[in-house]
Structures are given as structure tokens and as C-alpha cells.
Amino acid sequence: MLHKRVHQDIIKAQENDPVYGGRGLSHQAPKFNIPAQEIKPQDAYQMVHDELMLDGNSRLNLATFVTTWIEPEAKQLMDETFDKNMIDKDEYPQTAELEMRCTNILSDLFHAYTDDEQEACGCSTIGSSEAAMLAGMAMKWNWRKKRKAQGKDTSQPNMVVGADVQVCWDKFCVYWDIEMRTVLMSKENNYQFQAEKAIELCDENTICVLGILGTTYTGEYQDIQALDTLLNIYNKKTGYDIPIHVDAASGGFIAPFLEPELLWDFRLKWVHSINVSGHKFGLVAPGLGWAMWKDWSLLPEELIFHVNYLGGDMPTFALNFSRPGSQVISQYYNFVRLGFEGYKKVHKSCLNVALFIRDELIKSDLFEPIINNIRMPLLAFKLKDKKDFSVYHISDKLRYHGWQVPAYTLPQNCEDVAILRIVVKEGFDYDLATLLLRHLNEAVEELETQTKDTHKPQINTKIC
Ligand SMILES: Cc1ncc(COP(=O)(O)O)c(C=O)c1O
Numbered sequence: 001m002l003h004k005r006v007h008q009d010i011i012k013a014q015e016n017d018p019v020y021g022g023r024g025l026s027h028q029a030p031k032f033n034i035p036a037q038e039i040k041p042q043d044a045y046q047m048v049h050d051e052l053m054l055d056g057n058s059r060l061n062l063a064t065f066v067t068t069w070i071e072p073e074a075k076q077l078m079d080e081t082f083d084k085n086m087i088d089k090d091e092y093p094q095t096a097e098l099e100m101r102c103t104n105i106l107s108d109l110f111h112a113y114t115d116d117e118q119e120a121c122g123c124s125t126i127g128s129s130e131a132a133m134l135a136g137m138a139m140k141w142n143w144r145k146k147r148k149a150q151g152k153d154t155s156q157p158n159m160v161v162g163a164d165v166q167v168c169w170d171k172f173c174v175y176w177d178i179e180m181r182t183v184l185m186s187k188e189n190n191y192q193f194q195a196e197k198a199i200e201l202c203d204e205n206t207i208c209v210l211g212i213l214g215t216t217y218t219g220e221y222q223d224i225q226a227l228d229t230l231l232n233i234y235n236k237k238t239g240y241d242i243p244i245h246v247d248a249a250s251g252g253f254i255a256p257f258l259e260p261e262l263l264w265d266f267r268l269k270w271v272h273s274i275n276v277s278g279h280k281f282g283l284v285a286p287g288l289g290w291a292m293w294k295d296w297s298l299l300p301e302e303l304i305f306h307v308n309y310l311g312g313d314m315p316t317f318a319l320n321f322s323r324p325g326s327q328v329i330s331q332y333y334n335f336v337r338l339g340f341e342g343y344k345k346v347h348k349s350c351l352n353v354a355l356f357i358r359d360e361l362i363k364s365d366l367f368e369p370i371i372n373n374i375r376m377p378l379l380a381f382k383l384k385d386k387k388d389f390s391v392y393h394i395s396d397k398l399r400y401h402g403w404q405v406p407a408y409t410l411p412q413n414c415e416d417v418a419i420l421r422i423v424v425k426e427g428f429d430y431d432l433a434t435l436l437l438r439h440l441n442e443a444v445e446e447l448e449t450q451t452k453d454t455h456k457p458q459i460n461t462k463i464c
Contacts, residue, residue: 101335217419
């Protein structure tokens with residue numbers, strides 16, 4: 001979020017408000033300029049701690065895909081390693097070793113290896129957004145290099161995406177001057193991605209087609225195998241080499257465990273790179289992502305910087321320099337601790353909770369899911385019939401109980417469909433799900449009662 005300077009009048013008005021009289025603070029600390037004096041650590045802690053009570057409870061945050069609960073042992077490891085800067089590879093060689101092992105594990109999970117000699121190719125990032133930028137740059141550079149070698153124009157690169165693309169790709173296209181070509185979503189097609197429409201948008205300037213394994217809007221697994229088949233035919237016919245990048249921010253940590261047979265990854269010919277969020281279903285606290293390539297030939301050498309000022313030669317491909325190392329350590333902990341069976345168990349139980357909620361919503365006859373084929377623990381649903389209130393009112397009502405359930409509209413061409421979305425994560429069990437359902441039903445009942453006589457002023461007794 002971008003911030004503006006806070007106006008001086010507001011700063012002045014706050015200067016003399018007394019708070020913490022009994023704790024050594026006789027007046028409010030300045031909030032928007034640096035205080036002249038120091039205070040005791042306990043006082044500073046208490047002040048910051050108390051202010052944060054106003055934040056929502058992250059365990060009730062069903063909006064986020066990002067981990068809100070981690071095991072005490074993972075927390076302990078993170079506490080012990082908060083001081084490790086991921087970039088200091090020479091100073092913290094073992095942290096670097098764990099990152100290397102994680103990329104090897106992910107390469108294996110995503111079936112990058114075609115022979116025993118092949119090396120893993122990937123890096124950790126601060127999240128999927130940074131990973132998307134890195135993979136996107138590699139594809140732009142590869143496309144440009146080929147065009148230059150052919151003596152062709154390189155001024156108009158484009159990228160083909162579904163309309164339900166996550167904002168990181170809009171950013172990528174704007175920041176790196178790429179035309180975004182969008183396949184519209186449609187009700188007639190049950191809000192599903194149409195691979196054949198994506199191919200129609202391709203041409204000689206297409207740097208890649210994006211496939212999404214677990215969309216942000218509905219959780220859909222786009223049919224990446226179909227996309228690969230169609231792109232193979234198209235590339236053969238035209239002589240182009242348009243690759244697929246898979247945004248597997250969520251699904252990349254689910255499909256390998258719940259649907260190992262599903263073809264979406266490096267087993268497909270044109271899937272050249274994948275981004276995945278360690279801090280989503282990789283079960284690591286924020287922020288960690290991974291950018292992975294099928295092999296080293298897809299990573300342009302010009303994008304790799306070799307630095308020696310920390311000692312040794314260190315090849316890096318990253319947008320930033322310093323970054324915490326504890327998330328990578330925590331990712332490795334999860335791999336060792338959970339293994340294949342453990343990840344499968346966690347994701348299966350989250351998926352079961354999501355399916356339980358889905359079934360109850362259908363039974364209530366008030367809501368309907370947006371897509372039927374729910375493959376990751378995400379439920380996007382809408383009001384079944386038109387009412388005098390909207391999903392936004394329901395979202396507000398749920399907030400009274402602390403639940404954070406976002407309401408939003410589907411993307412371009414389907415903006416008239418407003419939905420609610422619940423992401424089930426580790427720590428959200430059947431008991432909490434039952435409470436959420438109760439509050440959801442109560443919210444609808446209250447709204448129905450309130451809207452019976454729309455002329456009466458609405459007084460909400462709960463908050464009076
Ligand atoms: C499909 C998809 N791609 C990319 C992102 C961005 O991920 P991150 O928050 O790890 O940067 C998200 C975030 O929700 C997402 O759902």
C-alpha cells in the first residue's frame with residue numbers, strides 16, 4: 001500500500017493526549033515523527049502490542065491464502081534464525097545449503113528431472129509475486145534474444161492470461177512493458193478458463209501463455225495439459241516457441257500431494273517455469289515463494305548477477321538483496337517434518353473441511369458454489385437467489401464475530417457476480433467451520449428480517 005504524509009494538524013492534536021499514565025508514559029508518543037527521547041523497552045513493547053489488538057485475529061482470517069498457524073517447533077526455529085540474512089550465503093552456508101535442498105525437493109516434486117545428471121534450477125523469493133517477476137523476465141529475455149537473432153522487431157511483447165489472473169501479473173506487464181492479452185471469463189463456460197481462446201490470442205510477439213493452478217478468484221485448476229497440447233500444435237504450425245508459465249502459487253503445493261497423477265508441471269513439454277508460494281500451502285509463515293525452471297538453459301545468463309563482496313562467488317537472481325532466511329529454514333523444517341504423507345494429510349483434511357462447508361451451504365439452499373470441481377481448500381460461493389441484500393452485507397455481519405470473509409466481484413465480463421470466498425488453512429477445523437456456518441446463517445436471517453421493511457431505520461442491536 002502507498003502512504004501519504006500525515007497532516008501536521010493531526011500530529012499536533014495527538015501530542016497531548018495522555019495515555020499510559022501508570023506505565024511511565026505521561027503523554028502519547030509521537031506517531032508520525034521520531035520521538036526526541038527514548039522510552040523503556042517494556043513500555044514501547046506494551047504500547048505497540050496493545051495497538052495491534054485492533055488488528056483482526058489472523059486465525060479467523062479466511063480471506064488470506066497465507067499461513068496463519070505454524071507448529072511451535074517451526075516458530076522456535078524461526079526465532080532462533082531471525083538474524084540470518086538469506087543473501088549472506090558465505091556467512092551462513094548452512095542456510096544456503098537448506099535453500100539448495102528445498103529447490104532440489106521442489107524440482108523433484110514438479111518432475112523437472114529427466115535424467116540423473118540434471119540439476120535443479122530455482123531460487124527462493126519473498127513470495128509468488130517476486131517469483132512471477134523473475135520467471136516473467138526470463139521469458140521476455142528469451143523471446144527477445146531469439147527475435148534479435150532473427151533480425152525481427154522486439155518492441156511489442158505480449159503475454160496471454162485468463163481474466164482471473166492475480167494482480168502480480170498485471171504488475172509484471174506494466175513494470176516490464178508487456179501487453180496483457182486477456183481471455184475473458186464467461187458464465188456460459190461456468191467461469192472456467194478456455195485454453196483454445198488463449199491460443200487464438202497468441203502471435204509471434206507472445207512471450208508466454210500463463211496457466212494458473214488454483215486461481216485467486218475461484219480456486220480453479222486451469223487445464224494446463226489441454227493448454228500444452230494446443231500450444232504444441234500451434235508452435236509446430238507456426239515455428240514459434242511460446243512457453244507456458246504456471247502460476248502455481250497455491251496449487252503447486254497441493255496437487256503434487258493430492259493429485260500426483262495430474263499433469264500440470266514440468267512433465268508437460270511447454271511448461272518452462274513455475275512459481276509457488278512457500279507461505280501458502282507450503283505451510284510456512286509469510287513471506288516465502290519459489291521460482292522454478294525446467295532446466296538451466298531457460299534462465300538467461302544476463303539476468304544472473306555474480307557478487308563477490310560477501311566473500312566467494314555468488315550467483316543471484318532476485319529483485320531485492322537482503323531477505324530473511326528463517327522462512328527458508330522453516331520450509332526445510334516442513335519438508336523434513338511432514339514428508340509426503342504429512343503434507344497430504346494436512347491438505348486432505350483442509351479440503352475435507354472446505355467440502356463440508358460446501359455441502360452445508362448447498363443444503364441451506366441459500367448459497368451456491370461458483371465452481372463444482374473443488375480441488376483445493378478454497379470455496380467461492382454466491383447467494384443462490386437475488387435478495388434485498390448482498391454478499392457485502394453478509395461479509396460485514398460476519399466481521400462482528402471476528403470472521404474475515406471477503407466479498408468481491410468476479411473479473412471482467414462477470415463483474416455482475418459478487419461472491420464470498422473462504423480459504424481453509426491448517427488450523428481451521430470442523431468445529432470452527434460449524435461456528436462459521438452458524439454465523440453465516442444468522443447473518444442471512446438478520447438481513448432478511450431487516451430488509452422486510454426497508455422504510456424502517458435499521459438499528460443493529462448487536463452493536464448498540
Ligand atoms: C494465483 C496467485 N498468484 C500469485 C499470487 C501472489 O502471491 P504472493 O502473495 O506470494 O506474492 C497469489 C496470491 O494470492 C495468487 O493467488
